[in-house]
Amino acid sequence: MKRHQTLLLLIAVVLLAALPLWLVQKPEPGPDGKPVEIFAGADNKARDLIGTIDPNYQPWFAPLLEPASGEIASLLFALQAALGAGFIGYYLGASVTREKLRREAEKPVEKQCRAD
Amino acid sequence: MHIMEGFLPVEHAVGWTVASAPFVAYGVHTVKRQIHEQPEQRMLLGVAAAFAFVLSALKLPSVTGSCSHPTGTGLGAILFGPVAMAPVGAVVLLFQALLLAHGGLTTLGANIFSMAIVGPFAATAVFRLARSLKLSFATCVFLAASLADLLTYVTTSVQLAWAFPDPVGGFVASFAKFAGIFAITQIPLAISEGLLTVVIFNALARFNPKELQDMKVVSRSEASA
Numbered sequence: 001m002k003r004h005q006t007l008l009l010l011i012a013v014v015l016l017a018a019l020p021l022w023l024v025q026k027p028e029p030g031p032d033g034k035p036v037e038i039f040a041g042a043d044n045k046a047r048d049l050i051g052t053i054d055p056n057y058q059p060w061f062a063p064l065l066e067p068a069s070g071e072i073a074s075l076l077f078a079l080q081a082a083l084g085a086g087f088i089g090y091y092l093g094a095s096v097t098r099e100k101l102r103r104e105a106e107k108p109v110e111k112q113c114r115a116d
Numbered sequence: 117m118h119i120m121e122g123f124l125p126v127e128h129a130v131g132w133t134v135a136s137a138p139f140v141a142y143g144v145h146t147v148k149r150q151i152h153e154q155p156e157q158r159m160l161l162g163v164a165a166a167f168a169f170v171l172s173a174l175k176l177p178s179v180t181g182s183c184s185h186p187t188g189t190g191l192g193a194i195l196f197g198p199v200a201m202a203p204v205g206a207v208v209l210l211f212q213a214l215l216l217a218h219g220g221l222t223t224l225g226a227n228i229f230s231m232a233i234v235g236p237f238a239a240t241a242v243f244r245l246a247r248s249l250k251l252s253f254a255t256c257v258f259l260a261a262s263l264a265d266l267l268t269y270v271t272t273s274v275q276l277a278w279a280f281p282d283p284v285g286g287f288v289a290s291f292a293k294f295a296g297i298f299a300i301t302q303i304p305l306a307i308s309e310g311l312l313t314v315v316i317f318n319a320l321a322r323f324n325p326k327e328l329q330d331m332k333v334v335s336r337s338e339a340s341a
Contacts, residue, residue: 005254006318009311016308017176024181039177042184043118043218045297046276050123053280053290059122063217076216077173084169088316091163095323 117187117230117272117298118212121220128279133225136202139233143202150196157196160320160327164192165204167316171309172208172231178301186309187268190261191316193236194243195331205232230271239264253338257317262310269298269306 020039027036050057067073124132151158171188178184192201206228212218219227243260251259277291285292321328321338328334 006315009315013308013311016304016311020177020179020181020304023179024177027181038181039183041175042178042182042297042301043120045182046272046294047120047123049293049297050276050280053282053293057123057125057280059120060126061122061220061222063121063213063220065214066217067215073216073218077175080211081170081173084166084171084173087166088163088170091159091166092319092323095320099323 117184117227117269118209118219119223119226119272119276121213121217122222123220124223124226124275124279128275129222129225131225132223132229132275136206136225136228136233139199139202140206140228143199143204146197146199147203150200154330157327157331160324160331161192161196161200161204163316163320164195164201165207167191167313168201168204168208171312172212176305176308178304180297180301182297182301184269184298184301184305186305186312187231187235187265188309189231189235189268190239190257190264190309191313193239193264194257194260194313194317195333198233198236198240201236202228202232205236208232226275227272230268230275234271235264235268238267253321253334254314254317257314258310260310261313262306265306265309266299266302269302270295273298 024038026038067076147161151161168188168191171186173185175183175185187205189201189205192204206224209219209224209227209231213220213224213227239260242263243256246256246259273291273294276294277287280290281287282289282293321334325334
Protein backbone atom coordinates (compact mmCIF):
# COMPACT_ATOMS: atom_id res chain seq x y z
CA MET A 1 0.00 0.00 0.00
CA LYS A 2 2.74 2.44 1.04
CA ARG A 3 4.72 1.74 -2.09
CA HIS A 4 1.58 2.31 -4.11
CA GLN A 5 1.02 5.60 -2.38
CA THR A 6 4.55 6.79 -3.12
CA LEU A 7 4.13 6.00 -6.79
CA LEU A 8 0.80 7.84 -6.97
CA LEU A 9 2.27 10.85 -5.17
CA LEU A 10 5.19 11.01 -7.59
CA ILE A 11 2.85 10.76 -10.59
CA ALA A 12 0.80 13.63 -9.14
CA VAL A 13 3.94 15.77 -8.80
CA VAL A 14 4.93 15.08 -12.40
CA LEU A 15 1.42 15.93 -13.60
CA LEU A 16 1.36 19.16 -11.59
CA ALA A 17 4.61 20.20 -13.27
CA ALA A 18 3.70 19.01 -16.76
CA LEU A 19 0.06 20.13 -17.05
CA PRO A 20 0.79 23.89 -17.06
CA LEU A 21 2.97 23.33 -20.12
CA TRP A 22 -0.16 22.15 -21.96
CA LEU A 23 -2.72 24.38 -20.31
CA VAL A 24 -1.06 27.75 -20.67
CA GLN A 25 -1.49 29.25 -24.13
CA LYS A 26 1.39 31.20 -25.55
CA PRO A 27 0.29 34.83 -25.49
CA GLU A 28 0.08 36.88 -28.70
CA PRO A 29 3.11 39.06 -29.50
CA GLY A 30 2.90 42.46 -27.80
CA PRO A 31 2.24 45.74 -29.66
CA ASP A 32 5.96 46.11 -30.37
CA GLY A 33 5.91 42.82 -32.26
CA LYS A 34 8.22 41.09 -29.78
CA PRO A 35 7.03 37.65 -28.75
CA VAL A 36 6.00 37.58 -25.10
CA GLU A 37 8.20 35.34 -23.00
CA ILE A 38 6.32 32.49 -21.39
CA PHE A 39 7.30 30.61 -18.21
CA ALA A 40 9.72 33.31 -17.16
CA GLY A 41 10.79 33.37 -13.53
CA ALA A 42 8.33 34.90 -11.05
CA ASP A 43 11.30 36.75 -9.51
CA ASN A 44 11.87 38.59 -12.80
CA LYS A 45 8.18 39.44 -13.07
CA ALA A 46 8.30 40.93 -9.58
CA ARG A 47 11.32 43.00 -10.60
CA ASP A 48 9.39 44.29 -13.65
CA LEU A 49 6.42 45.10 -11.43
CA ILE A 50 8.68 47.18 -9.16
CA GLY A 51 9.63 49.09 -12.31
CA THR A 52 5.95 49.85 -13.06
CA ILE A 53 5.02 50.82 -9.51
CA ASP A 54 8.06 53.02 -8.96
CA PRO A 55 9.70 53.85 -12.31
CA ASN A 56 12.32 55.98 -10.54
CA TYR A 57 13.63 53.16 -8.37
CA GLN A 58 17.24 52.33 -9.08
CA PRO A 59 18.74 49.13 -7.63
CA TRP A 60 21.58 50.27 -5.42
CA PHE A 61 23.61 47.10 -5.40
CA ALA A 62 24.58 44.66 -8.15
CA PRO A 63 25.36 40.96 -7.75
CA LEU A 64 29.07 40.40 -7.14
CA LEU A 65 29.17 37.43 -9.46
CA GLU A 66 26.75 36.64 -12.22
CA PRO A 67 26.65 33.37 -14.15
CA ALA A 68 28.31 34.07 -17.49
CA SER A 69 25.30 32.73 -19.43
CA GLY A 70 22.00 30.91 -19.05
CA GLU A 71 23.88 27.66 -19.58
CA ILE A 72 26.27 28.35 -16.71
CA ALA A 73 23.32 29.25 -14.50
CA SER A 74 21.55 25.98 -15.29
CA LEU A 75 24.83 24.14 -14.66
CA LEU A 76 24.95 25.60 -11.16
CA PHE A 77 21.27 24.89 -10.52
CA ALA A 78 21.77 21.32 -11.70
CA LEU A 79 24.79 21.04 -9.42
CA GLN A 80 22.75 22.31 -6.48
CA ALA A 81 20.00 19.76 -7.14
CA ALA A 82 22.49 16.94 -7.76
CA LEU A 83 24.34 17.55 -4.49
CA GLY A 84 21.09 17.53 -2.55
CA ALA A 85 19.62 14.51 -4.32
CA GLY A 86 22.93 12.64 -4.01
CA PHE A 87 22.97 13.10 -0.26
CA ILE A 88 19.33 12.04 0.16
CA GLY A 89 19.94 9.00 -2.05
CA TYR A 90 23.00 8.02 -0.02
CA TYR A 91 21.14 8.35 3.26
CA LEU A 92 18.10 6.38 2.11
CA GLY A 93 20.33 3.71 0.55
CA ALA A 94 22.29 3.34 3.77
CA SER A 95 19.05 3.22 5.78
CA VAL A 96 17.54 0.53 3.57
CA THR A 97 20.63 -1.65 3.95
CA ARG A 98 20.79 -1.10 7.69
CA GLU A 99 17.12 -2.04 8.06
CA LYS A 100 17.68 -5.16 5.95
CA LEU A 101 20.69 -6.24 8.00
CA ARG A 102 18.78 -5.64 11.20
CA ARG A 103 15.91 -7.85 10.02
CA GLU A 104 18.31 -10.58 8.98
CA ALA A 105 20.06 -10.38 12.33
CA GLU A 106 16.73 -10.76 14.11
CA LYS A 107 15.67 -13.89 12.23
CA PRO A 108 17.96 -16.51 13.89
CA VAL A 109 16.98 -15.16 17.31
CA GLU A 110 13.33 -15.86 16.55
CA LYS A 111 14.17 -19.44 15.57
CA GLN A 112 16.10 -19.96 18.78
CA CYS A 113 13.15 -18.73 20.78
CA ARG A 114 10.91 -21.28 19.12
CA ALA A 115 13.42 -24.07 19.75
CA ASP A 116 13.43 -23.27 23.42
CA MET B 117 10.53 34.35 -3.65
CA HIS B 118 14.02 35.71 -4.18
CA ILE B 119 13.96 39.46 -4.02
CA MET B 120 16.73 40.46 -6.38
CA GLU B 121 19.96 42.10 -5.39
CA GLY B 122 19.50 45.82 -4.75
CA PHE B 123 15.74 45.69 -5.18
CA LEU B 124 14.86 46.61 -1.61
CA PRO B 125 15.38 50.17 -0.38
CA VAL B 126 18.34 50.45 2.02
CA GLU B 127 16.27 50.84 5.20
CA HIS B 128 14.16 47.76 4.32
CA ALA B 129 17.25 45.72 3.48
CA VAL B 130 18.86 46.65 6.79
CA GLY B 131 15.63 46.13 8.71
CA TRP B 132 15.05 42.59 7.41
CA THR B 133 18.68 41.70 8.01
CA VAL B 134 18.40 42.85 11.62
CA ALA B 135 15.13 40.92 11.98
CA SER B 136 16.58 37.69 10.57
CA ALA B 137 20.00 37.70 12.24
CA PRO B 138 18.88 36.62 15.76
CA PHE B 139 16.91 33.68 14.33
CA VAL B 140 19.93 32.49 12.36
CA ALA B 141 22.24 32.94 15.35
CA TYR B 142 19.86 31.13 17.72
CA GLY B 143 19.35 28.45 15.06
CA VAL B 144 23.09 27.80 14.81
CA HIS B 145 23.23 27.54 18.60
CA THR B 146 20.27 25.11 18.69
CA VAL B 147 21.61 22.92 15.90
CA LYS B 148 25.06 22.74 17.50
CA ARG B 149 23.59 21.71 20.85
CA GLN B 150 21.27 19.16 19.28
CA ILE B 151 24.07 17.58 17.24
CA HIS B 152 26.30 17.55 20.31
CA GLU B 153 23.64 15.79 22.38
CA GLN B 154 22.51 13.40 19.65
CA PRO B 155 25.29 12.99 17.10
CA GLU B 156 23.27 10.30 15.29
CA GLN B 157 20.88 13.03 14.12
CA ARG B 158 23.63 14.65 12.08
CA MET B 159 22.79 12.66 8.97
CA LEU B 160 19.10 13.41 9.22
CA LEU B 161 19.86 17.12 9.51
CA GLY B 162 21.92 16.68 6.35
CA VAL B 163 18.88 15.16 4.66
CA ALA B 164 16.72 18.13 5.71
CA ALA B 165 19.31 20.55 4.30
CA ALA B 166 19.72 18.47 1.14
CA PHE B 167 15.94 18.47 0.63
CA ALA B 168 15.86 22.27 0.80
CA PHE B 169 18.81 22.34 -1.60
CA VAL B 170 17.08 20.16 -4.18
CA LEU B 171 13.65 21.73 -3.99
CA SER B 172 14.83 25.32 -4.14
CA ALA B 173 16.85 24.48 -7.26
CA LEU B 174 13.82 23.13 -9.12
CA LYS B 175 12.14 25.89 -11.06
CA LEU B 176 8.78 24.49 -12.03
CA PRO B 177 6.24 25.85 -14.50
CA SER B 178 2.92 26.93 -13.06
CA VAL B 179 -0.58 27.60 -14.35
CA THR B 180 0.05 31.36 -14.37
CA GLY B 181 2.58 30.94 -17.17
CA SER B 182 5.59 31.73 -15.02
CA CYS B 183 8.11 29.60 -13.19
CA SER B 184 8.89 29.44 -9.52
CA HIS B 185 10.38 26.98 -7.10
CA PRO B 186 9.40 25.20 -3.89
CA THR B 187 11.39 25.86 -0.72
CA GLY B 188 11.85 22.45 0.91
CA THR B 189 11.93 23.87 4.44
CA GLY B 190 8.85 22.05 5.76
CA LEU B 191 10.63 18.70 6.16
CA GLY B 192 13.39 20.09 8.36
CA ALA B 193 10.98 22.19 10.39
CA ILE B 194 8.85 19.14 11.22
CA LEU B 195 11.95 17.08 12.11
CA PHE B 196 14.12 19.60 13.95
CA GLY B 197 11.79 22.47 14.80
CA PRO B 198 11.51 25.82 13.05
CA VAL B 199 14.59 27.52 14.50
CA ALA B 200 16.96 24.90 13.11
CA MET B 201 15.89 25.71 9.58
CA ALA B 202 16.93 29.38 9.78
CA PRO B 203 20.66 28.65 9.33
CA VAL B 204 19.93 25.86 6.83
CA GLY B 205 17.81 28.16 4.68
CA ALA B 206 20.39 30.90 5.06
CA VAL B 207 23.08 28.62 3.62
CA VAL B 208 20.90 27.74 0.61
CA LEU B 209 20.07 31.39 -0.01
CA LEU B 210 23.69 32.48 0.40
CA PHE B 211 24.81 29.85 -2.12
CA GLN B 212 22.26 31.13 -4.64
CA ALA B 213 23.04 34.78 -3.94
CA LEU B 214 26.79 34.39 -4.31
CA LEU B 215 27.08 31.92 -7.16
CA LEU B 216 23.85 32.24 -9.11
CA ALA B 217 23.02 35.95 -8.79
CA HIS B 218 19.66 34.60 -7.59
CA GLY B 219 18.51 36.72 -4.70
CA GLY B 220 21.27 38.86 -3.26
CA LEU B 221 23.35 39.91 -0.30
CA THR B 222 21.37 43.10 0.34
CA THR B 223 18.10 41.18 0.13
CA LEU B 224 19.43 38.11 1.99
CA GLY B 225 17.83 39.19 5.27
CA ALA B 226 14.40 39.59 3.68
CA ASN B 227 14.70 36.32 1.78
CA ILE B 228 15.86 34.46 4.90
CA PHE B 229 12.89 35.91 6.76
CA SER B 230 10.36 34.59 4.24
CA MET B 231 11.91 31.23 3.36
CA ALA B 232 13.88 30.22 6.44
CA ILE B 233 11.84 31.78 9.25
CA VAL B 234 8.16 32.30 8.30
CA GLY B 235 8.01 29.07 6.26
CA PRO B 236 9.46 26.77 8.95
CA PHE B 237 7.45 28.38 11.77
CA ALA B 238 4.30 27.99 9.68
CA ALA B 239 5.19 24.36 8.98
CA THR B 240 5.64 23.57 12.67
CA ALA B 241 2.47 25.39 13.69
CA VAL B 242 0.33 23.75 11.01
CA PHE B 243 1.84 20.34 11.77
CA ARG B 244 1.05 20.61 15.48
CA LEU B 245 -2.45 21.90 14.80
CA ALA B 246 -3.17 19.13 12.28
CA ARG B 247 -1.79 16.51 14.71
CA SER B 248 -4.01 17.81 17.49
CA LEU B 249 -6.98 17.45 15.13
CA LYS B 250 -5.99 13.76 14.79
CA LEU B 251 -5.58 13.94 11.03
CA SER B 252 -3.59 11.13 9.41
CA PHE B 253 0.17 11.53 9.58
CA ALA B 254 0.54 11.98 5.82
CA THR B 255 -2.15 14.68 5.79
CA CYS B 256 -0.40 16.56 8.60
CA VAL B 257 2.91 16.47 6.72
CA PHE B 258 1.26 17.52 3.48
CA LEU B 259 -0.57 20.48 5.03
CA ALA B 260 2.49 21.63 6.96
CA ALA B 261 4.86 21.53 3.99
CA SER B 262 2.53 23.03 1.40
CA LEU B 263 1.22 25.85 3.61
CA ALA B 264 4.80 26.69 4.67
CA ASP B 265 5.71 26.93 1.00
CA LEU B 266 2.73 29.15 0.21
CA LEU B 267 3.21 31.42 3.23
CA THR B 268 6.83 31.97 2.25
CA TYR B 269 5.64 33.51 -1.00
CA VAL B 270 2.89 35.49 0.69
CA THR B 271 5.59 36.92 2.97
CA THR B 272 7.69 37.92 -0.03
CA SER B 273 4.64 39.69 -1.46
CA VAL B 274 4.13 41.55 1.83
CA GLN B 275 7.81 42.56 1.91
CA LEU B 276 7.68 43.94 -1.63
CA ALA B 277 4.32 45.65 -1.15
CA TRP B 278 5.64 47.30 2.01
CA ALA B 279 8.72 48.57 0.19
CA PHE B 280 6.85 49.54 -2.98
CA PRO B 281 3.30 50.64 -2.11
CA ASP B 282 1.13 51.41 -5.10
CA PRO B 283 0.97 55.19 -5.79
CA VAL B 284 -2.83 54.99 -5.95
CA GLY B 285 -3.99 52.00 -3.92
CA GLY B 286 -1.12 51.92 -1.41
CA PHE B 287 0.03 48.76 0.34
CA VAL B 288 -3.13 46.72 -0.33
CA ALA B 289 -3.17 47.27 -4.09
CA SER B 290 0.53 46.62 -4.30
CA PHE B 291 0.21 43.45 -2.22
CA ALA B 292 -2.54 42.19 -4.53
CA LYS B 293 -0.23 42.68 -7.52
CA PHE B 294 2.80 40.99 -5.97
CA ALA B 295 0.67 38.18 -4.55
CA GLY B 296 -0.76 37.70 -8.04
CA ILE B 297 2.78 37.02 -9.26
CA PHE B 298 4.07 35.00 -6.32
CA ALA B 299 1.26 33.41 -4.35
CA ILE B 300 -1.01 32.34 -7.22
CA THR B 301 1.92 30.90 -9.17
CA GLN B 302 2.94 29.07 -6.03
CA ILE B 303 -0.31 27.17 -5.37
CA PRO B 304 0.40 24.12 -7.59
CA LEU B 305 4.05 24.20 -6.55
CA ALA B 306 3.08 24.23 -2.90
CA ILE B 307 0.94 21.15 -3.53
CA SER B 308 3.93 19.49 -5.22
CA GLU B 309 6.15 20.33 -2.28
CA GLY B 310 3.58 18.89 0.12
CA LEU B 311 3.39 15.65 -1.87
CA LEU B 312 7.18 15.32 -2.15
CA THR B 313 7.57 15.90 1.58
CA VAL B 314 5.08 13.09 2.22
CA VAL B 315 7.13 10.81 -0.07
CA ILE B 316 10.31 11.54 1.90
CA PHE B 317 8.50 11.06 5.21
CA ASN B 318 7.10 7.73 4.06
CA ALA B 319 10.63 6.58 3.25
CA LEU B 320 11.97 7.83 6.59
CA ALA B 321 9.10 6.24 8.50
CA ARG B 322 9.74 2.92 6.78
CA PHE B 323 13.52 2.76 7.07
CA ASN B 324 14.28 5.02 10.03
CA PRO B 325 11.34 4.51 12.38
CA LYS B 326 13.56 4.66 15.46
CA GLU B 327 14.97 8.10 14.62
CA LEU B 328 11.52 9.57 14.02
CA GLN B 329 10.34 8.08 17.29
CA ASP B 330 13.35 9.42 19.19
CA MET B 331 12.69 12.86 17.75
CA LYS B 332 9.06 12.55 18.89
CA VAL B 333 7.81 13.18 15.36
CA VAL B 334 5.75 9.99 15.38
CA SER B 335 4.39 7.96 18.26
CA ARG B 336 5.47 4.40 18.96
CA SER B 337 2.35 2.86 17.47
CA GLU B 338 2.73 4.89 14.23
CA ALA B 339 6.38 4.01 13.89
CA SER B 340 5.69 0.29 13.99
CA ALA B 341 2.66 0.52 11.69
